[in-house]
Each structure stands twice: as C-alpha cells, then as structure tokens.
Amino acid sequence: MRFLDKKTVVLIIAVLTVFLLASLAARGKYRFDVSEQIITVVLAPMEYVVAKVGYSIKHMTTSVSDIISVYQDNQTLKTENEGLRANINQSAEIQAENTRLRALLDYKKTAPQFDYVIATVVARDPSTWSNVIVINRGAKDGLTKDMPVVTPHGLVGNLVEVYASTAKVQLILDPRSAVGSLVQRTDSRVAAIIEGSSARPATPRMVNLARDADVVKGDVIITSGLGGIYPKGLVVGEVSDVVDEAGGLLKYAALKTAVDFDRLEEVMVIVRQPPAPPSPPTTTTTTTTPKGGTQPPVKGAGK
Amino acid sequence: MKPLIFGVSLIFGLVIQATLLPLITVKGVSPDLLLIMVVSWGLLAGKEQGVGLGFFAGLLQDLASGAVFGMNVLSKMATGYFTGMLERKVFKEQFWLPIMSVLVATIFNNAVMMLVLYLLGYSQSLSEIVANVLYPVVYNVVLALPVHFLVLRVTKKWIITAG
Numbered sequence: 001m002r003f004l005d006k007k008t009v010v011l012i013i014a015v016l017t018v019f020l021l022a023s024l025a026a027r028g029k030y031r032f033d034v035s036e037q038i039i040t041v042v043l044a045p046m047e048y049v050v051a052k053v054g055y056s057i058k059h060m061t062t063s064v065s066d067i068i069s070v071y072q073d074n075q076t077l078k079t080e081n082e083g084l085r086a087n088i089n090q091s092a093e094i095q096a097e098n099t100r101l102r103a104l105l106d107y108k109k110t111a112p113q114f115d116y117v118i119a120t121v122v123a124r125d126p127s128t129w130s131n132v133i134v135i136n137r138g139a140k141d142g143l144t145k146d147m148p149v150v151t152p153h154g155l156v157g158n159l160v161e162v163y164a165s166t167a168k169v170q171l172i173l174d175p176r177s178a179v180g181s182l183v184q185r186t187d188s189r190v191a192a193i194i195e196g197s198s199a200r201p202a203t204p205r206m207v208n209l210a211r212d213a214d215v216v217k218g219d220v221i222i223t224s225g226l227g228g229i230y231p232k233g234l235v236v237g238e239v240s241d242v243v244d245e246a247g248g249l250l251k252y253a254a255l256k257t258a259v260d261f262d263r264l265e266e267v268m269v270i271v272r273q274p275p276a277p278p279s280p281p282t283t284t285t286t287t288t289t290p291k292g293g294t295q296p297p298v299k300g301a302g303k
Numbered sequence: 304m305k306p307l308i309f310g311v312s313l314i315f316g317l318v319i320q321a322t323l324l325p326l327i328t329v330k331g332v333s334p335d336l337l338l339i340m341v342v343s344w345g346l347l348a349g350k351e352q353g354v355g356l357g358f359f360a361g362l363l364q365d366l367a368s369g370a371v372f373g374m375n376v377l378s379k380m381a382t383g384y385f386t387g388m389l390e391r392k393v394f395k396e397q398f399w400l401p402i403m404s405v406l407v408a409t410i411f412n413n414a415v416m417m418l419v420l421y422l423l424g425y426s427q428s429l430s431e432i433v434a435n436v437l438y439p440v441v442y443n444v445v446l447a448l449p450v451h452f453l454v455l456r457v458t459k460k461w462i463i464t465a466g
Contacts, residue, residue, distance in 0.1 A: 011354060015380065018362075019422075022373025026423040032366055039366045043318065051322040058326055123321035125368030131331075132369035134321070160369065168369050173331065199431035201331025262328045 037163050040134060044166040047123040048136055055265055114231070115272035117141050121264050122166070131174040131196060133157075135267060138165040146229050148270045154235035154258030155179070155223060156267050167269075172196060172204055172236065173261055180226035181206060181236055188214040191224050194236060194255065202261065203240065206253040215242055215253050231270065308461040312454075313356065316340045317363050334442040335409070336450065337364060337375075339401075341383045342408045343447075343454035347395055348462050350387030357383030371420060378415040382408050401451030402444055409443045410436055 024030035119135035137143055139162050149156040149169045157177060161168040170177050172194060179194040190213045192206045209215055219239045225232025237255035244251045320336045327333065337360040345353025361376035386408055393400055413436040420427065427435075 007351065011384075014358065015377065018373055018376050018380075019419075022371075022377070022419070023423055025372040026425070032372060036366045036369070039363060043314075043321070043367055046314070046318050047322050050318055054323045054326050123318075123367070124325040125321055125364065125370065130368060130370035134367075170369070197431070198427060199434040261331065262325075264325075 036161070040161070040166055040168065041163055044122055044134060044136065047134065048120070051120070051122045114270045116268040117143065117271050118266060118268050119167075120266055124264070130176075131171040131201065131261075132160070133169045133171065133264065133267075135167050135169055135269075136165070137269065138163050138167045140165050142271050143167050143269055148230045148234070149267050150234060150270060151259050151264070151267055153260070154237065155230065156259055156261075156264070158229050159269065169267070171261060172257070173201055178227075179230060179236065180224040181221050182224040182232075183215055184220040184222045185214075188219065190215055191226070192253075194221070197254075200254070202257075203254045204237070204257065206239070206255060207250075209251050209253060211244065211249060211251055213251070215239060215251075217242060219253075221253075221255060305462060308457065309352075309356070312340070312457060313359055313363070316360065317367065320364070321367065329442075332438045332442060334446045335412075335439060336446065337361075338379060338382065338409065338412055339405055339443055339447055339450045340454060341379050342386045342405055343401060343451040344458065345383045345386035346390060346393060346400065346404060346451075347455055347458045348387075349390040350384060352458075352462065353383030353387030353390075354380055355383070357381070371423065371425065373423065374416045374419045377419050378412045381415050382412040385411070395455065398448075401447040405443050405447035405451075406440060409440045413437075413439065 021030065025032065117137055119137040119141075121133050122136050123134040125132065135149075143159060143162050145159055145162050147159045149158060155172060157169045157171040157174070159167050160170045172179050173196040175196040175198045177196050181192060181194045183190045190209065192209050192213075194204050194206050196204045206215070206221060217239050221236045221239065223230040223232055223234040223236060235258045237257040237259075239253045240256040241254040242251060243254060316337045324333045324336060341353060341357045341360055344356045357379035358376060361379035364370070364375040364379075365372050386404060389404075393404075417427070417432050417435060
C-alpha cells in the first residue's frame with residue numbers, strides 16, 4: 001500500500017492552490033478578471049433564455065392568483081385613491097411653495113430627471129456572503145462601474161463589474177456593500193451607513209448608530225448622497241426594528257427594504273445623474289439667513 | 304461521452320441555480336442545487352467524481368456569482384469527497400438516503416464555508432454563523448429527493464456503465 005498515490009497528491013495540490021488563490025483574492029492582491037468575465041459572458045445568454053421562461057411561468061401563476069383577490073384589491077385601492085387625491089392637492093401646494101422658496105434662495109434648478117437604462121435580471125446567486133445579480137446590459141449600453149441601480153420602488157445596488165453586454169450588480173443586501181444613508185423624517189435626519197447582514201440576508205442594517213440617535217420603527221431611510229456612488233434621496237427602506245448592540249454604546253436599525261429582492265426581475269441603471277446641487281449656504285458666509293433656518297440641524301451618529 | 308455528460312450536467316445545474324431558484328427564494332434563502340448535485344453525484348459515482356464535480360461546480364459558482372473566491376470551491380470539494388467515500392457503503396435507491404445525506408452534507412458544507420471565510424479574514428458573529436449553517440438545510444432537503452433520483456438516472460445511464 002502506497003502512502004501517497006497520484007490522485008491524493010493531485011487533490012492536495014488542488015486544495016492548496018485554491019486556498020492560496022483565495023487568500024490572495026481576499027487581500028485584494030489578485031483578481032480573477034479574465035476568467036470571471038469569460039464565465040459570466042458565456043453563461044449570460046443561456047441564463048437570459050431560462051430566466052425569461054421562468055419569469056413567464058411565474059407571471060402566469062401570479063395572474064391566476066391575482067384574479068381571486070381582485071375584488072378586495074379594488075376596495076382597498078378605492079380607499080387609497082381618495083387619500084392620494086387629498087395628498088396630490090396638498091403636494092401641489094407644497095410644490096408651488098417650493099418653487100417660490102427656491103426662487104427666493106436663488107437656487108439653481110437642477111435637472112430633476114435621471115437617465116435610465118432598463119435591464120433584465122438574468123442570473124443571481126443569493127448565497128451566503130454575496131448577493132450579486134447579473135443583468136443583460138453592459139458597456140455597449142453606456143454602463144460603467146459604480147453606477148447606481150434602482151427599481152421604481154427604491155435602491156437596488158451598484159454596478160461592480162461591467163462587461164460588453166452584461167454587468168454584475170452588487171445588491172445592498174451584500175455584506176460587502178455600504179450605502180451612505182439618512183433618516184427622511186425632517187426632525188431626525190440621522191446619517192449612517194447601511195450594510196448587508198449575512199445572518200439575515202433579507203434585512204440590511206443601518207449600523208453604528210448612537211444609542212440615543214433619533215431612529216424609530218417606521219422611519220423611511222433614504223440615500224444621503226455621501227460617498228459619491230448613489231445620488232441623494234433614493235428610498236432604501238423602512239426601519240422594521242431598532243436593536244441595541246451588545247457592548248453598550250451603539251445600536252443598529254434593521255430595514256425592510258423598499259425593493260422586494262426576492263422578486264427582482266427588471267432593474268434600472270442610472271446612467272446620468274443631475275449635477276450635484278450647489279452646496280447649501282453655510283451660516284458663517286451668508287448674511288441673509290432666512291428666519292428659522294433652512295434646514296433642521298443634522299445630528300451625527302457620533303453624538 | 305463521460306466528460307460531456309459531466310459538463311452538461313454541471314452547466315445545467317449552474318444555469319438553473321442562477322436563474323430559476325432565485326424565483327423561489329424565501330427571505331433571502333434559496334436552495335443550493337449544485338450542492339445537492341455534488342452530494343448525490345458523490346454517493347452514486349464515488350469519491351473522484353464527487354470531488355471533481357464539487358471542484359468545478361464550486362469554481363464556476365465562485366467565478367460566476369461574484370462571491371468571495373474559494374468558499375464554494377473548497378466547501379463543495381470537501382463535501383464531494385466525504386459523500387463519495389460512502390459510495391460503497393450505501394444502498395443507492397433508498398428513499399431516505401438523499402434526505403439524510405443532504406441534511407448532514409448541507410450543515411457540513413456550510414460549516415466548511417464559514418471556516419474558509421474565517422480563514423480568509425472575514426469576521427462574523429456567532430449568530431450569523433449559526434444562521435448561515437442552518438437556514439438553507441430545510442430548503443435543500445425539500446429539493447434533495449427529485450435531484451437525487453435525476454442524478455441517479457444520469458449517472459446510471461452514462462457515468463457508471465460507461466466506465
């Protein structure tokens with residue numbers, strides 16, 4: 001009996017090689033650009049076809065179940081509609097006021113619209129420690145790395161790899177992602193970072209909040225625009241739980257994302273953002289600060 | 304013929320895993336089809352085949368999904384190796400075989416994955432580790448039976464008799 005046969009040696013060498021490459025990759029010293037690109041590009045067309053079939057089957061089954069709940073939906077929508085009508089009136093009023101105030105402040109009007117490229121999700125591997133999707137648009141459609149990706153409901157993630165006609169999107173659920181964010185409520189405006197959580201993949205967390213930070217259940221969280229990747233004001237989600245962290249000083253807010261990541265089919269890539277608005281006048285330089293101030297004081301997380 | 308069937312099964316698993324399984328994701332957890340394939344393949348076709356499928360499945364999964372490189376390769380290789388060692392000791396058409404083996408293998412595979420991540424320097428809390436090791440078990444066990452009998456047919460027809 002030989003102690004080490006050829007197969008065992010091959011196996012040991014393979015394991016060691018993989019581990020060596022993995023540790024180099026983990027330290028950022030080595031990247032699998034070419035092989036990753038080849039595999040993604042080769043698989044994408046197949047995945048596109050299978051994904052399309054999957055989506056159409058899902059749509060058929062959901063439309064059947066939709067018919068059953070149509071009456072109830074109709075009633076709820078009617079009630080909601082009335083509420084919304086009232087809201088529209090109010091918001092028209094607010095918009096008019098906003099225009100007046102902007103003119104007063106001599107704020108340059110920025111282009112309100114983003115330019116989007118619509119893409120279909122062709123593949124996804126929601127495994128532990130990664131949450132990356134592949135979409136069927138790439139450099140040919142004008143995409144570049146770091147562009148933000150959204151749906152009409154809210155923020156999805158950003159582009160991490162762009163190939164000729166496919167691209168990889170790192171979701172905000174990925175533990176490696178970090179999104180600068182803000183509580184939308186005007187009397188709070190607490191800013192912090194949102195990270196994916198590998199323990200509960202569906203609920204990212206707004207982390208490192210001070211224990212007394214003004215964040216409560218139900219608060220809507222938006223992007224803060226800090227960090228340069230995501231434009232300000234995209235909805236990320238709603239606070240579903242505020243949890244004190246062990247150790248005493250900090251807490252985190254678990255979020256229910258605005259986007260339903262379990263059912264992600266089509267996404268929009270923001271290819272052009274309006275130029276950043278001029279920085280708000282600081283109190284030291286302006287002499288004509290309006291009464292009451294323009295912005296509520298921003299409480300930092302490190303308070 | 305053998306390598307062709309091997310490759311086709313691999314690509315098939317990879318594509319289904321990346322496209323159709325996300326549609327039935329619940330709370331961010333979805334079944335790991337490739338893992339179940341590796342387990343069944345190892346049990347039915349032996350150690351070498353198990354390690355081989357584990358290696359290629361994990362490698363392609365790591366490269367295609369943008370995951371942390373190494374975690375799927377190493378864990379699936381180990382899983383394929385150990386399930387393959389049982390090849391001669393089990394009755395292959397037993398009903399409970401896929402269920403029990405996938406249950407144990409999922410926990411083992413995910414534990415190895417967590418270990419690899421730890422060795423690569425990604426820190427995690429204990430609750431995260433426990434959740435990641437245990438959550439996917441249920442889903443994988445549900446899928447184990449159909450996948451196992453599919454793999455049984457494929458390996459019986461092409462892999463085992465041809466060699």
